[in-house]
Amino acid sequence: MPEISFRPCHPRDVDRAVPLIYSSGPAAFDYVFCDCSEQQSLEFLRQAFVAGNSEFGYRQHTAALLDGTLVGVGAIRDATQNLAFTLSAFRSIASFYPPLAAMRTITRGLRAELVIQPPKSGVGVIYHLGVVPEYRGRGIGKKLLQKLLGRIHEKGLETAALDVAETNPRAKSLYKCMGFSEKHTRTTGLHSRFGRVPDHTHMELPLNSGKQPV
Structure with missing residues (x-):
């Protein structure tokens, strides 16, 4: 298999x-947007x-x-970006939707954040992880996850975290294999x-500041 870059x-x-x-969360995206x-x-x-x-922008990916x-x-993403991302998302919504629709969309977004919460201090959150369907099962998701863990490690953050839908057991299995442990489930x-x-x-994975995650 060719090398992934x-x-x-x-x-x-x-x-x-x-x-x-x-594809990383179609039902939630459709609910909000x-x-x-x-x-x-x-x-x-x-x-x-x-x-x-915003958190949806190419610069974050x-x-x-x-x-x-x-x-x-x-x-x-990490907690230092929370305010800037929120303001950017509000601006993006306001520029995309008519005023009343924008208000409704922001309200739905804030409700969804009670389930998929922004990162806390010292935590790097992995999100929007997706692989082209015909390339799944080839280890690309695992290598991409390792790359993102490396970036969190480089930022000096103590913990990597992510939120996985209960409707996606395959992803949860991958995260467990990578060392993530379940902390709690938020029902909605x-x-x-x-x-x-x-x-x-x-799910969370503690990071040893003296060693690159593998």
């Missing part, structure tokens, strides 16, 4: 990266990815490449006519 995402990656970001049509979540994510500044083709994507009844936020399990 990594690089920061660019705006031109939008066509391949955004479907992978969406679909206000009047089924396509709004993908349309919003495309705009926010190219804009670059790492691309996994196979023979030069983007086949995976993932991102990390959040739903709209477009999507439902599934229950999510919060």
